[in-house]
């Protein structure tokens with residue numbers, strides 16, 4: 001049976017000038033709902049300091065992370081391996097929200113908690129071998145508004161966007177191949193931000 005696809009196609013314009021697609025869809029829930037999601041994620045997620053190996057050194061980041069998925073997938077990045085926890089009802093609700101807003105499907109979610117503007121994330125691509133190449137990544141933000149930046153690997157051209165409370169951004173297609181992204185640290189923000197990136201892991 002055919003049905004009309006309402007809200008199922010990303011409507012934000014592509015922010016990238018070439019070799020990738022990034023869409024900022026803005027708020028996908030009301031401020032009141034966003035406040036509730038922020039508080040319950042803060043309270044109920046199994047937040048842990050991230051362990052990483054950078055230039056051969058073991059470090060513990062101030063930023064906290066958590067990793068949830070359909071199955072206990074192992075996931076390696078920054079040369080450390082984590083095992084996914086099972087979805088909480090709230091994460092499943094957010095996954096469905098992002099799926100209906102994007103028309104994509106996801107089987108995992110990486111969460112980041114930045115306590116204030118001094119915490120950020122350095123330039124990188126989400127191009128781990130466990131991820132389905134080119135699949136949509138849906139990035140939900142709650143709490144403090146923060147700047148998010150892209151830099152083309154060859155031309156070094158940069159593009160930035162502000163990510164608001166309850167907002168959704170997508171990265172698709174060639175974005176991870178040709179562009180880096182980062183969350184720059186800032187002295188202007190003194191409150192926390194929670195980010196959820198919904199992803200599609202390879203299951204083969």
Ligand SMILES: O=C(O)CCC(=O)C(=O)O
Nearest residue numbers: 110112121126183195197
């Ligand atoms: O905090 C963000 O908005 C981005 C996080 C990110 O790039 C990642 O988890 O790979």
Ligand SMILES: [Fe+2]
Nearest residue numbers: 124125126181
């Ligand atoms: Fe990323």
